[in-house]
Amino acid sequence: xxxxFHDIETKWQKHWEEHQTFRTPDEVxxxxxxxxxxxxxxxxxxxxxxxxxxxGYTATDIVARYKRKQGFNxxxxxxxxxxxxxxxxxxxxxxxxxxETTEENIAQFKRxxxxxxxxxxxxxxxxxxxxxxxKWTQWIFLQLYEKGLAYQSExxxxxxxxxxxxxxxxxxxxxxxxxxxxxxxxxxxxxxVLKITEYADRLLEGLEDLDWPESTKEMQRNWxxxxxxxxxxxxxxxxxxxxxxxxxxxxTLFGATYMVLAPEHELLDEVTTEPHREKVxxxxxxxxxxxxxxxxQQGDKTGVFTGGYAVNPVTGEDIPIWVADYVLVSYGTGxxxxxxxxxxxxHAFAERYDLPIxxxxxxGDVDQEAYVGDGPHVNSANExxxxxxxxxxxxxxxxxxxxxxxxxxxxxxxxxxQDWLFSRQRYWGEPFPIVFTEDGEDKPVPEEELPVTLPxxxxxxxxxxxxGPLTTIEDWVETTDPETGGAATRETNTMPQWAGSCWYYLxxxxxxxxxxxxxxxxxxxxxxxxxxxxxxxxxxxxxxxARFWHKVLYDAGVVSTTEPFQTLVHQGMxxxxxxxxxxxxxxxxxxSAEDVADDTELTPVQxxxxxxxxxxxxxxxxxxxxxxxxxxxxxMSKSRGxxxxxxxxxxxxxxxxxxxxxxxxxxxxxxKPWSTDDMEGVHRFLNRAWRLLAGADREEQxxxxxxxxxxxxxxxHRTIKRVTEDIEARAFNTAIAAMMEFVNAANKxxxxxxxxxxxxxxxxxxFAPHLAEELWARLGHDASLAYVDWPAxxxxxxxxxxxxxxxxVDGTVRATIEVDADADEDDVLAAAKAADxxxxxxxxxxxxxxxxxxxxxxxxxxx
RNA sequence: GCGAAAGUGGCGGAAUUGGUAGACGCGCGAGACUUAGGAUCUCGUGGGGCUUCUGCCCCGUGGGGGUUCAAGUCCCCCCUUUCGCACCA
Numbered sequence: 001x002x003x004x005f006h007d008i009e010t011k012w013q014k015h016w017e018e019h020q021t022f023r024t025p026d027e028v029x030x031x032x033x034x035x036x037x038x039x040x041x042x043x044x045x046x047x048x049x050x051x052x053x054x055x056g057y058t059a060t061d062i063v064a065r066y067k068r069k070q071g072f073n074x075x076x077x078x079x080x081x082x083x084x085x086x087x088x089x090x091x092x093x094x095x096x097x098x099x100e101t102t103e104e105n106i107a108q109f110k111r112x113x114x115x116x117x118x119x120x121x122x123x124x125x126x127x128x129x130x131x132x133x134x135k136w137t138q139w140i141f142l143q144l145y146e147k148g149l150a151y152q153s154e155x156x157x158x159x160x161x162x163x164x165x166x167x168x169x170x171x172x173x174x175x176x177x178x179x180x181x182x183x184x185x186x187x188x189x190x191x192x193v194l195k196i197t198e199y200a201d202r203l204l205e206g207l208e209d210l211d212w213p214e215s216t217k218e219m220q221r222n223w224x225x226x227x228x229x230x231x232x233x234x235x236x237x238x239x240x241x242x243x244x245x246x247x248x249x250x251x252t253l254f255g256a257t258y259m260v261l262a263p264e265h266e267l268l269d270e271v272t273t274e275p276h277r278e279k280v281x282x283x284x285x286x287x288x289x290x291x292x293x294x295x296x297q298q299g300d301k302t303g304v305f306t307g308g309y310a311v312n313p314v315t316g317e318d319i320p321i322w323v324a325d326y327v328l329v330s331y332g333t334g335x336x337x338x339x340x341x342x343x344x345x346x347h348a349f350a351e352r353y354d355l356p357i358x359x360x361x362x363x364g365d366v367d368q369e370a371y372v373g374d375g376p377h378v379n380s381a382n383e384x385x386x387x388x389x390x391x392x393x394x395x396x397x398x399x400x401x402x403x404x405x406x407x408x409x410x411x412x413x414x415x416x417x418q419d420w421l422f423s424r425q426r427y428w429g430e431p432f433p434i435v436f437t438e439d440g441e442d443k444p445v446p447e448e449e450l451p452v453t454l455p456x457x458x459x460x461x462x463x464x465x466x467x468g469p470l471t472t473i474e475d476w477v478e479t480t481d482p483e484t485g486g487a488a489t490r491e492t493n494t495m496p497q498w499a500g501s502c503w504y505y506l507x508x509x510x511x512x513x514x515x516x517x518x519x520x521x522x523x524x525x526x527x528x529x530x531x532x533x534x535x536x537x538x539x540x541x542x543x544x545x546a547r548f549w550h551k552v553l554y555d556a557g558v559v560s561t562t563e564p565f566q567t568l569v570h571q572g573m574x575x576x577x578x579x580x581x582x583x584x585x586x587x588x589x590x591x592s593a594e595d596v597a598d599d600t601e602l603t604p605v606q607x608x609x610x611x612x613x614x615x616x617x618x619x620x621x622x623x624x625x626x627x628x629x630x631x632x633x634x635x636m637s638k639s640r641g642x643x644x645x646x647x648x649x650x651x652x653x654x655x656x657x658x659x660x661x662x663x664x665x666x667x668x669x670x671x672k673p674w675s676t677d678d679m680e681g682v683h684r685f686l687n688r689a690w691r692l693l694a695g696a697d698r699e700e701q702x703x704x705x706x707x708x709x710x711x712x713x714x715x716x717h718r719t720i721k722r723v724t725e726d727i728e729a730r731a732f733n734t735a736i737a738a739m740m741e742f743v744n745a746a747n748k749x750x751x752x753x754x755x756x757x758x759x760x761x762x763x764x765x766x767f768a769p770h771l772a773e774e775l776w777a778r779l780g781h782d783a784s785l786a787y788v789d790w791p792a793x794x795x796x797x798x799x800x801x802x803x804x805x806x807x808x809v810d811g812t813v814r815a816t817i818e819v820d821a822d823a824d825e826d827d828v829l830a831a832a833k834a835a836d837x838x839x840x841x842x843x844x845x846x847x848x849x850x851x852x853x854x855x856x857x858x859x860x861x862x863x
Numbered sequence: 864g865c866g867a868a869a870g871u872g873g874c875g876g877a878a879u880u881g882g883u884a885g886a887c888g889c890g891c892g893a894g895a896c897u898u899a900g901g902a903u904c905u906c907g908u909g910g911g912g913c914u915u916c917u918g919c920c921c922c923g924u925g926g927g928g929g930u931u932c933a934a935g936u937c938c939c940c941c942c943u944u945u946c947g948c949a950c951c952a
Contacts, residue, residue, distance in 0.1 A: 002902090213868095214867080214868090215866090215867050215868065215946085215947080218866070218867065218947090219866090219867085219947060219948080222866075222947085222948065223948085225951065227951075227952090229952080245952080246951095246952070247952060248951090248952065249952080260952090301950075325950090326950045326952095327950085327952075328950075328951070328952090330951090331951045331952075332951075332952065335952095336952045337952085338952085339952090343952065344864095344950090345950055345952075346952080348950095414951080414952095415951095416951055536946080536947090539947080540947090578874075578875095609873095609874090609890095612873090613873085614873060617925085619873095631874095664875090664876095664887085664888070665875065665876085666875060666876055667876085670869090670876095671945080671946095672875070672876090673874090673875075675874080675875065675889070677874090677888095677889050677890070678874085678875060678888065678889050678890095679889095680889085681887095681888045681889050681890095682888075684888090684903095685887095685888080687903090688903095691903095733875095733876075733877085733887085733888095734876095734877065734878095734886085734887080736887080736888090737876090737877075737886065737887035737888075738886095738887085739887095740887055740888075741886080741887070744887090747904095804883085805883090806882080806883040807883095808882085808883085808932085808933075810932075810933090811931095811932060811933050812933095813883050816883070836918095837918090837919080848932085849932060850932095851882095851932055851933080853882060856882050856883095857882045857883075857933080859882080859932055859933065860932085861932045861933090
């Protein structure tokens with residue numbers, strides 16, 4: 001019989017709610033250390049909670065409960081990132097207001113989260129779509145605007161005439177809309193852009209002191225993509241103008257034998273000569289028709305000659321100017337000097353169009369391939385400067401110095417990071433607090449008029465123009481100039497979904513403040529977030545954008561720390577149960593997929609685990625061992641039918657089981673396959689713990705008020721030590737293993753002393769809080785255990801008087817001896833030699849060395 | 864192609880600073896209790912071999928070398944998988 005988890009969980013959830021057990025006081029105490037543990041708040045989708053959500057949430061909940069018991073003032077809040085496209089698309093389909101769907105989805109998520117017993121302070125719940133919240137999102141935008149960090153620019157969007165709306169990049173495939181396959185085209189739109197590039201260096205440097213996964217920091221570094229080089233000016237031959245290029249290899253300037261412009265480059269028209277104009281224009285038209293993705297796909301490099309020439313500033317030579325789409329307008333200056341001898345891309349292009357390749361760095365064979373490594377420079381001198389003999393680093397320094405002196409170039413730092421396109425042509429997002437006067441001037445809405453709320457609408461049909469749906473709501477769009485009272489119109493773009501999630505961690509500190517974004521005293525007390533847990537899919541964008549805003553708020557004096565999230569952990573993905581797939585060929589015969597030709601049609605067949613055997617490294621059909629079978633676990637998805645619903649698990653096994661199992665599966669950061677069998681094992685453990693401590697049916701094991709013996713104390717204290725250290729290391733799986741060992745050991749005892757039972761219940765409580773509360777109550781306590789001190793361990797109890805020590809001869813264990821823990825070396829070695837099996841191996845040989853590592857091992861090395 | 868992480872039983876996974884590889888759980892096997900069990904409990908469980916059965920030997924952490932008294936752990940080379948980036952001049 002399973003323990004009555006259903007009654008217990010309902011009872012304690014109600015208790016916590018009624019007693020406001022996890023309410024964090026509003027006032028900042030002056031003598032209590034704080035701990036801010038935060039989950040990435042979810043987008044409340046219509047699909048409801050996924051088993052992936054409780055993984056990170058359980059981890060943070062364990063930490064929150066553990067820290068509370070250690071006396072920390074803990075902040076552990078939850079909220080909703082609720083603006084976004086899915087609600088709007090659903091609105092289009094069903095004509096339901098996104099606010100309604102959002103409210104329903106939030107209610108569903110909240111109900112599901114509450115069933116799992118997370119110790120959130122629900123009083124601090126926030127919702128990015130709440131005007132009281134997005135008032136401050138708008139306020140932050142005004143700060144950006146006033147600091148000149150928000151500007152307007154014409155940026156291309158995908159416009160689909162058929163659908164009458166603009167589409168996101170991922171909604172357009174091969175120039176056609178994902179929905180319906182209608183043709184789309186790129187049209188320029190006036191949009192808001194945030195100058196994140198101004199913070200590039202600070203965003204890069206700030207990473208250093210963060211306790212984040214190295215891979216995430218590296219991804220951010222790559223995204224920022226800082227490089228050092230030089231901008232160099234090339235005079236145009238025969239035209240009074242010059243071309244500016246960016247290069248990271250100014251040292252190879254003597255090897256620049258041609259130049260390339262991006263198809264969008266503004267000087268292209270001027271450079272192109274009449275005989276070539278037609279071909280150039282044709283090439284550009286084709287190139288521009290390709291999507292960004294196609295453009296960026298590496299492939300054959302194509303291009304055409306423009307007819308124009310530029311002058312290499314060091315050689316004085318005229319070099320041809322080409323146009324090619326392997327040069328991107330968005331990076332550097334949109335133009336390059338091509339050094340085919342020492343750049344792979346330029347090399348490929350030069351080979352194809354038969355352009356000269358000139359070696360300027362020794363070390364490779366440039367007839368074969370570009371040499372990009374270091375080496376002494378050659379062929380690199382003119383009357384005023386010589387790089388010959390210098391290696392790359394020195395050559396770069398020298399040529400930059402020379403270019404700067406000549407006024408034909410300068411040292412330059414470049415970033416791959418681009419300014420952040422911050423507007424969307426959508427309804428369900430934060431409106432911009434901006435109006436336009438009749439003569440087109442943009443003006444901020446005064447702070448005291450915030451928030452600019454979204455108007456209600458009855459229909460969600462697209463506006464039919466590239467502008468967003470708000471354009472059609474005339475009485476909202478038409479407003480007055482806050483300064484002059486003259487006619488004005490509102491900005492009809494809305495903010496992207498990232499906006500609300502960029503600063504929500506600050507609002508949790510002071511969610512009801514209508515005077516300020518956050519009270520500085522509270523901000524100073526709580527920030528930064530001590531532990532932030534969420535998926536690695538946010539490794540770059542959300543985490544970079546939030547860091548950017550945080551630094552802007554720091555400069556504005558709103559926050560006191562330069563970084564928002566001190567420690568970051570990404571939970572791994574929970575995959576579906578492992579599936580075994582065999583393949584049949586056209587005749588229906590089972591075959592090994594790798595044995596057949598690539599063009600053979602194979603039908604995958606799911607095979608039951610019982611019909612599988614392992615042979616060597618591979619799985620095969622038990623009946624047909626020559627047939628290999630794929631064993632894999634896949635991402636959970638509706639279409640694959642391998643989705644586990646947390647509600648079902650809670651119904652059948654209880655929330656504590658789900659929590660404990662998700663933590664027991666393996667290391668938090670790792671991807672792991674779901675296994676219902678394994679979960680039942682965890683459920684059995686909770687049942688054993690219940691029987692052990694609740695004394696339900698076995699009188700003799702009920703908790704008694706008697707003194708524990710040494711062995712019981714040792715078992716308990718060892719468990720306290722392991723669980724404590726494992727929680728600190730976030731190794732929740734091994735903490736659970738330690739508690740399982742405790743229960744296994746305790747089950748063999750004649751009695752369970754209260755002194756042992758109570759600390760164990762406390763250890764269990766962060767993991768299985770409902771069960772632990774119930775056991776605590778049955779042990780005679782009236783109040784919740786939430787704030788009862790975490791047990792301390794005493795090494796004195798853990799120490800053994802007699803320890804086992806393995807004895808090796810030449811590195812192989814031959815016996816295990818028992819020695820006193822404080823025995824001295826001679827006694828241990830003597831006992832080791834005396835052990836039967838050891839003596840046998842030592843009888844005919846000389847001992848060359850005796851190795852004794854106290855408490856660890858003895859090793860005799862023979863000749 | 865570049866970058867990062869990871870390869871340990873039938874499966875998920877444990878193993879401070881190098882110190883008894885396989886903790887814990889699943890699965891599997893045997894037994895107990897039962898009208899029954901897909902409940903519960905006990906014992907066993909890396910592979911192979913010997914056995915006088917409270918014992919012993921050999922092999923074993925993706926593959927190959929190396930350092931060391933001692934390597935899953937450190938070093939070199941290779942293979943595989945996953946993730947991220949992908950013409951960034």
